[in-house]
Amino acid sequence: MFFVYIIYCKTADIFYVGSSDDYERRLVEHNNHEKNKFTSKFDFWELKLVLAFNSRAEAMKMEKFIKKQKSKLFIEKLILGENLTGNLAQLVRVPHVRD
Numbered sequence: 001m002f003f004v005y006i007i008y009c010k011t012a013d014i015f016y017v018g019s020s021d022d023y024e025r026r027l028v029e030h031n032n033h034e035k036n037k038f039t040s041k042f043d044f045w046e047l048k049l050v051l052a053f054n055s056r057a058e059a060m061k062m063e064k065f066i067k068k069q070k071s072k073l074f075i076e077k078l079i080l081g082e083n084l085t086g087n088l089a090q091l092v093r094v095p096h097v098r099d
Contacts, residue, residue: 001021001052001053001054002019002020002021002052002053002054002055002056002058002059003019003020003021003022003023003050003051003052003053003059004017004018004019004050004051004053004059004062004063004066005017005018005019005020005023005026005027005047005049005050005051006047006048006049006050006066006075006078006079007027007030007039007045007046007047007048008045008046008048009039009042009043009044009045009046010043010044010046011042011043011044012042012043014042015048015072015075016030016038016039016045017063017066017067017075018030018063019056019059019060019062019063021056023047023050027045027047030045031044031045048079049078049079066078
């Protein structure tokens with residue numbers, strides 16, 4: 001299984017879209033700040049959405065599609081499950097929220 005994940009930094013009010021075969025490990029890495037990458041420049045990232053795919057190619061295609069929209073509003077609607085139809089609506093899984 002491969003995943004597209006969307007994480008959010010509240011202090012910077014920005015989203016990050018990525019893909020991986022282990023989104024939980026990637027979230028830990030994004031919050032680790034050891035590497036000088038885009039996400040290391042910001043504080044705590046929280047998982048907002050996970051989309052599951054059968055292949056890496058499908059996941060990468062969806063990641064590219066979301067990024068190509070260049071729209072925070074599109075991402076917010078995706079997270080809220082608004083205006084989603086067909087296969088995309090069936091793929092949305094809301095992550096377990098922890099206090």
